[in-house]
Amino acid sequence: MINAIVITIGDEILIGQTLDTNTGWISQELNKIGVWVKKRIAVGDIWDDIWKVLDDSSKEADIIIMTGGLGPTADDITKPLLAKYFESEWKTDDQSVKHIRYLFEQIFKREVTERNLKQAIVPEACQVLFNEKGTAPGMWFEKDNKVFISLPGVPHEMKHMVSKILLPRIQSTFKMSVIIHQTLVTYGIGESYLADHIQHWEENLPKHIKLAYLPNYGMVRLRLSTQGEDKNTLELDIEKSFAELKEFVKEWLVIDEDMSIQETVGKLLKERKQTVGTAESCTGGFIAHLLTMNAGASSNFKGTVVSYDNQVKKDILGVDETLFETVGAVSEDVVIQMVEGVLRELKTDYAIATSGIMGPDGGSENKPVGMVWIAVGNKDHIVTQEFHFRFDRMRNIQQTSYTALNMLRKFINNYVESETYNAE
Amino acid sequence: MINAIVITIGDEILIGQTLDTNTGWISQELNKIGVWVKKRIAVGDIWDDIWKVLDDSSKEADIIIMTGGLGPTADDITKPLLAKYFESEWKTDDQSVKHIRYLFEQIFKREVTERNLKQAIVPEACQVLFNEKGTAPGMWFEKDNKVFISLPGVPHEMKHMVSKILLPRIQSTFKMSVIIHQTLVTYGIGESYLADHIQHWEENLPKHIKLAYLPNYGMVRLRLSTQGEDKNTLELDIEKSFAELKEFVKEWLVIDEDMSIQETVGKLLKERKQTVGTAESCTGGFIAHLLTMNAGASSNFKGTVVSYDNQVKKDILGVDETLFETVGAVSEDVVIQMVEGVLRELKTDYAIATSGIMGPDGGSENKPVGMVWIAVGNKDHIVTQEFHFRFDRMRNIQQTSYTALNMLRKFINNYVESETYNAE
Numbered sequence: 025m026i027n028a029i030v031i032t033i034g035d036e037i038l039i040g041q042t043l044d045t046n047t048g049w050i051s052q053e054l055n056k057i058g059v060w061v062k063k064r065i066a067v068g069d070i071w072d073d074i075w076k077v078l079d080d081s082s083k084e085a086d087i088i089i090m091t092g093g094l095g096p097t098a099d100d101i102t103k104p105l106l107a108k109y110f111e112s113e114w115k116t117d118d119q120s121v122k123h124i125r126y127l128f129e130q131i132f133k134r135e136v137t138e139r140n141l142k143q144a145i146v147p148e149a150c151q152v153l154f155n156e157k158g159t160a161p162g163m164w165f166e167k168d169n170k171v172f173i174s175l176p177g178v179p180h181e182m183k184h185m186v187s188k189i190l191l192p193r194i195q196s197t198f199k200m201s202v203i204i205h206q207t208l209v210t211y212g213i214g215e216s217y218l219a220d221h222i223q224h225w226e227e228n229l230p231k232h233i234k235l236a237y238l239p240n241y242g243m244v245r246l247r248l249s250t251q252g253e254d255k256n257t258l259e260l261d262i263e264k265s266f267a268e269l270k271e272f273v274k275e276w277l278v279i280d281e282d283m284s285i286q287e288t289v290g291k292l293l294k295e296r297k298q299t300v301g302t303a304e305s306c307t308g309g310f311i312a313h314l315l316t317m318n319a320g321a322s323s324n325f326k327g328t329v330v331s332y333d334n335q336v337k338k339d340i341l342g343v344d345e346t347l348f349e350t351v352g353a354v355s356e357d358v359v360i361q362m363v364e365g366v367l368r369e370l371k372t373d374y375a376i377a378t379s380g381i382m383g384p385d386g387g388s389e390n391k392p393v394g395m396v397w398i399a400v401g402n403k404d405h406i407v408t409q410e411f412h413f414r415f416d417r418m419r420n421i422q423q424t425s426y427t428a429l430n431m432l433r434k435f436i437n438n439y440v441e442s443e444t445y446n447a448e
Numbered sequence: 449m450i451n452a453i454v455i456t457i458g459d460e461i462l463i464g465q466t467l468d469t470n471t472g473w474i475s476q477e478l479n480k481i482g483v484w485v486k487k488r489i490a491v492g493d494i495w496d497d498i499w500k501v502l503d504d505s506s507k508e509a510d511i512i513i514m515t516g517g518l519g520p521t522a523d524d525i526t527k528p529l530l531a532k533y534f535e536s537e538w539k540t541d542d543q544s545v546k547h548i549r550y551l552f553e554q555i556f557k558r559e560v561t562e563r564n565l566k567q568a569i570v571p572e573a574c575q576v577l578f579n580e581k582g583t584a585p586g587m588w589f590e591k592d593n594k595v596f597i598s599l600p601g602v603p604h605e606m607k608h609m610v611s612k613i614l615l616p617r618i619q620s621t622f623k624m625s626v627i628i629h630q631t632l633v634t635y636g637i638g639e640s641y642l643a644d645h646i647q648h649w650e651e652n653l654p655k656h657i658k659l660a661y662l663p664n665y666g667m668v669r670l671r672l673s674t675q676g677e678d679k680n681t682l683e684l685d686i687e688k689s690f691a692e693l694k695e696f697v698k699e700w701l702v703i704d705e706d707m708s709i710q711e712t713v714g715k716l717l718k719e720r721k722q723t724v725g726t727a728e729s730c731t732g733g734f735i736a737h738l739l740t741m742n743a744g745a746s747s748n749f750k751g752t753v754v755s756y757d758n759q760v761k762k763d764i765l766g767v768d769e770t771l772f773e774t775v776g777a778v779s780e781d782v783v784i785q786m787v788e789g790v791l792r793e794l795k796t797d798y799a800i801a802t803s804g805i806m807g808p809d810g811g812s813e814n815k816p817v818g819m820v821w822i823a824v825g826n827k828d829h830i831v832t833q834e835f836h837f838r839f840d841r842m843r844n845i846q847q848t849s850y851t852a853l854n855m856l857r858k859f860i861n862n863y864v865e866s867e868t869y870n871a872e
Contacts, residue, residue: 035658035660035673036660036662036671037472038475038485038487038488039472039475039476039479039485040471040472040473040474040475040476040479041476041662041669041671041706042662042664043467043469043472044468044472045467047464047490048461048463048464048467048468049464050464051462051463051464052463052464052465055463055464061462061463062491062492062497063462063489063490063491063497063501064462064489064490065487065488065489065490066471066487066488066489067486067487068486069660073486073487077487080504095639095640095661095663096639096640096643097639097640097643097661098643098650098659099658099659099660099661131838134638137640137641137644139640139643139644140640157838179843180839180840180843183840207465214558215519215520215521216519216520216521216561216563216564217558217561219520219521219522219563220561220563226522234459234523235522235523236459236460236493236523237519237521237523238460238465238466239519240466245465247460247465249459282465301760302754304733304736307740308736308737308739308740308741308745308749309728309733309734309735309736309737309740309752309754310733310737310740311733312728312732312733312736312737312754312756313732313733313734313737313845315732316731316732316733316734316754316756316845317732317841317842317845319807319808319809319841320809321732321756322756322757322810325732325756325757326756326757326759326760327753327754327755327756327757327760327764328733328752328753328754328756329751329752329753329754329764330726330733330736330740330751330752330753330754331751332736332740332745332746332749332750332751332752333746333749333750333751333794335750335794335795336725336750336751336794339793339794339795340751340753340764340793340794369763369764370757370759370760370763370764371759371763383743384743385743385744386746414555414581415604416604416607417741417743418741419603419604421737421740421741
């Protein structure tokens with residue numbers, strides 16, 4: 025089994041000022057081609073710390089991948105450190121010089137500076153990984169049968185380079201073992217109840233198959249993993265266990281793929297050639313954002329009214345303003361009228377509406393922080409539910425959004441089933 | 449200087465299926481109280497790997513903090529491993545038993561199972577850190593003058609425990625040194641130009657002050673850091689350097705705090721007691737989401753129309769539908785009418801509108817992927833600009849949103865200045 029350690033370099037990432045999404049993404053990609061990521065490490069812009077991490081990692085892994093610290097400013101020390109680490113002189117990479125000139129002159133329309141051109145100077149000991157999307161080239165070093173790779177930290181530059189150049193090169197350099205994952209998503213049952221429910225089956229899983237519980241926003245994903253040499257046998261084994269698992273959890277099964285709830289809803293709507301719109305008060309557009317993260321969303325998502333202000337609920341969605349006085353904006357009556365408003369004004373097949381108190385302020389005794397009304401429906405039928413979430417503001421917004429999308433998923437499935445039933 | 453290493457345990461995080469936000473957050477909090485985080489590590493649910501990480505870390509740091517792997521299911525091995533690592537027997541923590549019973553019986557309204565109650569059984573060698581928000585208690589171990597802390601992986605449980613219990617206990621256990629950061633935000637100048645511009649000043653910074661460049665979505669944050677014993681001297685030194693830096697970059701200065709663009713805009717509006725609404729096509733509600741992440745957003749944010757479908761642009765925002773045929777939805781004319789629509793229908797002081805092609809599909813020769821029109825304005829004046837972003841879908845959405853918010857920030861500042869000018 026080929027092992028990798030993935031390292032991100034930079035104070036801003038180390039102390040959490042910038043969120044590291046690079047090393048997780050790289051790990052997923054490595055995993056898909058059968059490289060086992062043993063560890064991910066974040067380290068600061070400190071010479072000795074980086075040096076030690078490289079030394080230690082080379083004892084534990086076959087492939088060491090670093091991102092970050094390649095910028096043109098004085099706090100970026102990865103390149104000089106690597107030159108020293110591999111006891112190397114310097115060379116200028118002509119393709120990179122040409123590309124930097126091209127980017128500045130043709131694309132950025134700015135004068136290219138000495139500082140920019142210096143990015144094309146790399147240690148002689150490395151093979152250059154061309155950075156089509158940016159100015160800092162990637163580098164590939166080999167030492168004592170280990171491979172060290174340095175990549176730029178800008179996510180879209182790094183991703184392009186990994187997919188186009190790095191993964192194929194790793195596959196041609198190492199003999200790969202096979203890793204297979206199968207994931208399904210459940211909703212409506214807690215992690216520990218699920219574990220009790222499938223305990224006997226889990227204990228009797230084949231030795232080479234591992235089960236992981238991944239709880240997230242009221243959903244629990246279950247992932248089976250296996251690794252080895254013989255792809256066909258592994259696939260047959262994991263298919264068999266996955267089919268058993270599906271049967272055990274069918275009552276709570278959302279989808280038998282590793283798919284987010286917004287992708288699941290998008291897929292359902294696309295299959296049915298139907299559309300959705302949302303009326304969002306407390307979620308503030310987050311459901312719309314989730315649905316429009318799906319590429320090709322325009323085929324099934326028409327739009328949203330974020331009615332943060334009650335006046336918007338009244339003027340755009342036609343909510344009866346006397347309700348704000350009698351039952352309040354966070355109420356079943358209001359979310360029902362918000363759904364009706366979307367169906368009427370945005371002319372969609374389905375609508376979602378949310379109204380609640382996300383915190384930290386704005387709660388009262390009758391309507392505490394975390395209280396939410398959600399409604400989903402179509403022209404014939406509207407389903408509502410009251411929730412009480414107990415998280416911080418951001419988490420309450422997320423939890424409300426994922427719950428609302430899951431309510432719509434169930435609504436679409438049940439409604440279609442009952443349609444089919446009526447038609448018989 | 450007290451050093452810490454922060455570790456997250458779990459296959460799902462290691463292979464990037466779940467994004468780790470815990471260790472970054474913990475690092476920021478440790479940093480604030482003067483603990484230097486030396487390294488962050490993600491490791492899988494593998495006994496030997498976790499053991500080795502603990503061993504190695506205890507050689508490099510004074511405080512080792514772990515999150516995750518404390519769940520009630522078989523893949524959670526942190527607790528048995530820690531019992532073995534500290535050669536400890538087991539004890540039942542009565543406060544946790546009581547709390548688990550309370551949570552299940554009073555809050556979740558479900559039967560408590562043996563599996564749930566097992567979470568209150570911990571190694572005898574630890575001091576329990578009470579988990580007010582959940583079922584898995586935290587643990588504090590001491591060995592050879594090192595402290596090992598194990599925390600649950602659920603973010604809101606962990607955060608509450610860290611703020612309320614862990615940080616005060618660390619402060620009373622160790623003698624702390626002082627860490628001070630000062631951050632400002634610039635817009636409109638690239639990292640390398642900025643570095644050239646302040647090179648001479650940067651080279652002459654006091655030895656104990658470090659400068660970091662943090663580029664993000666067209667903005668560059670500049671952070672000065674220092675650490676030492678004497679808080680007053682450090683503060684005076686960093687204030688002096690920070691004032692110099694502010695003067696050097698005043699042309700591009702957004703704000704002299706570590707504040708996001710949405711917080712900056714929210715603050716400006718609040719000070720002026722004014723409101724904003726958005727009309728979002730390509731950004732799909734992401735600007736609304738950013739603005740409503742601010743607690744208390746309802747005082748300055750009224751709402752949004754996500755007009756993904758042209759019909760919604762016409763019906764709700766009153767965009768002239770002949771424009772879709774003549775100049776197309778991604779055009780200056782359309783975003784101007786979207787701004788006018790928001791001002792009229794949502795009755796706000798300011799409005800933002802976006803229309804573009806985020807990819808990966810939907811581009812054409814005249815309107816390629818990444819092309820965006822943005823407009824911001826009020827009843828008297830509307831400013832527009834065309835952009836060409838070259839990223840992936842998610843990044844294009846983010847870049848468009850941050851750029852639009854910055855356009856509004858500049859618009860508000862300039863407009864108020866010109867108002868003042870006219871009044872003189």
